[in-house]
Structures are given as C-alpha cells and as structure tokens.
Amino acid sequence: MRGILEYFTIINLYRITGIILLVMGSGFYIFYGVEYGGWADSGLTAFVAPVIAFGLLTIWLGNEKAKETHLAKK
Numbered sequence: 001m002r003g004i005l006e007y008f009t010i011i012n013l014y015r016i017t018g019i020i021l022l023v024m025g026s027g028f029y030i031f032y033g034v035e036y037g038g039w040a041d042s043g044l045t046a047f048v049a050p051v052i053a054f055g056l057l058t059i060w061l062g063n064e065k066a067k068e069t070h071l072a073k074k
Contacts, residue, residue, distance in 0.1 A: 011069065014062030021055030 029048045033039045 011062050011066045014058055018055045018058030021051055025051035025055060
C-alpha cells in the first residue's frame, strides 16, 4: 500500500493532470473531426488549443517542481 501512495505526490499530480488534459484535448479534436468533418472549425480550435496548451504547461510545471525539489534535497 505504501508503494502506491508514494506516486501521489503533488509533482506527479501535476504530471497526471497535464497528461489527462493533453489526451482529452487531442481525443476531442480527433473525435470531432471524424464525426463532424470540421477539422478547421474555429469553435473546435477555440476549445482544443487552450486545453492542449494547459496540458503541456501543467506537465512542464510538474517537471520544474521535480527539478526544484531534487535540487533542494541535495
């Protein structure tokens, strides 16, 4: 049980949240494009672009926090 709880740190939660946002944005874009054929729809882009951007930024934040924590432990 302790092994599982070691993965639920704030750094890993940043990374998991970022991956979820990235997958959600990409999946929604692909689903909408296949289902409705609107690959260049401005409403689709207005929703998907920020979701993917926030996903990438959240993953980056998790990596920066990990570096900061790693440097503080030395």
